[in-house]
């Protein structure tokens with residue numbers, strides 16, 4: 001039994017003319033050799049079969065159904081013998097697909113591929129991808145073939161999703177090990193670094209709170225530290241008064257605050273003020289004084305001239321180092337500071353005069369120990385009275401310091417001595433520790 005594939009031959013040579021129907025199978029053959037090979041596999045099944053025109057013979061294979069139809073028999077041919085000559089006059093196949101799935105084709109299947117693969121296109125191949133083999137990662141409707149499945153941006157494992165975060169913007173793909181789910185939206189995932197940007201986590205170990213406060217401390221080039229803390233673990237340095245948000249501090253910078261040089265503390269305050277909105281005014285000299293006092297610089301805290309001079313030097317440094325933001329803020333605040341300094345120096349001189357009068361009063365009050373107490377008195381600060389529209393809203397306050405063992409004698413029984421000093425001087429007299437925290 002031989003087969004002649006006479007698709008192109010003018011004269012049929014066989015005794016049995018057949019049509020091979022491959023439309024129900026997934027086979028796609030090309031060239032006579034492949035058809036002959038297929039026929040060799042089919043022929044044994046036909047051996048001994050009685051032959052009739054119009055009667056189809058069908059085989060089920062793992063490529064699908066294959067059918068042979070007899071269209072013409074030579075006179076006298078009724079049964080297939082070993083030497084029966086077959087002639088395949090036509091092969092019915094599905095129309096050649098214009099877009100075939102390359103992955104299916106490698107497995108010997110011909111499948112329509114509706115999806116394009118960027119990787120294939122870039123490689124100059126016009127192959128497409130079928131529904132079964134198409135790779136669509138979570139997070140973006142971008143199709144690819146299995147060969148061009150993206151790798152994880154971190155570990156090069158096969159990626160499973162595209163990150164929705166501000167750095168990746170659904171372009172970069174990542175694997176499941178590097179997937180962080182949005183806390184509420186199950187369809188949105190982030191890579192670890194984008195998640196950190198979108199949902200900053202509190203720096204406090206074991207706390208999963210969202211970081212709502214960033215550390216404001218800047219490095220030498222003006223970059224904020226940026227460590228985040230949740231509302232519960234946020235540490236603040238209230239440098240701008242109670243009404244305004246103070247400097248955010250991470251644990252490290254909070255711990256280091258007291259050991260920081262005064263001029264560096266002032267740089268941090270001015271830098272944060274400069275980074276905030278335009279209507280955010282740079283603090284007054286008294287505010288710097290207050291903030292220097294609560295970081296342990298008690299001497300400098302009331303020396304407004306030194307504070308002002310340090311701020312001037314800071315401005316020169318910033319103009320030299322190119323930190324124009326801070327330099328600009330310092331320049332804008334300068335005129336106000338000069339006015340404030342003049343008033344403060346006047347107030348400081350007034351404080352010295354009041355202290356001298358207080359010493360006299362103390363000496364007169366207690367003839368025996370009065371001179372000792374008077375000599376131990378130290379001026380901390382005089383706060384001028386607050387007068388608005390001719391009305392005194394708050395009396396002047398003379399803040400003084402005195403060693404604890406002498407304080408009782410100074411105050412007198414039921415505060416009678418200090419009450420007299422207040423009346424005589426026309427100002428309140430308070431120990432430094434009595435200063436209201438603001």
Ligand SMILES: [Zn+2]
Pocket residue numbers: 101102103104105111129130131132133134
């Ligand atoms: Zn496929």
Ligand SMILES: [Zn+2]
Pocket residue numbers: 117118119120121144145146147148
């Ligand atoms: Zn591809």
Ligand SMILES: [Zn+2]
Pocket residue numbers: 152153154155156157174175176177178
């Ligand atoms: Zn990964």
Ligand SMILES: [Zn+2]
Pocket residue numbers: 163164165166167168169172190191192193194195
């Ligand atoms: Zn990302």
Ligand SMILES: [Zn+2]
Pocket residue numbers: 202203204207208209229230231232233
């Ligand atoms: Zn926390």
Ligand SMILES: [Zn+2]
Pocket residue numbers: 215216217225226227249250251252253
């Ligand atoms: Zn920090």
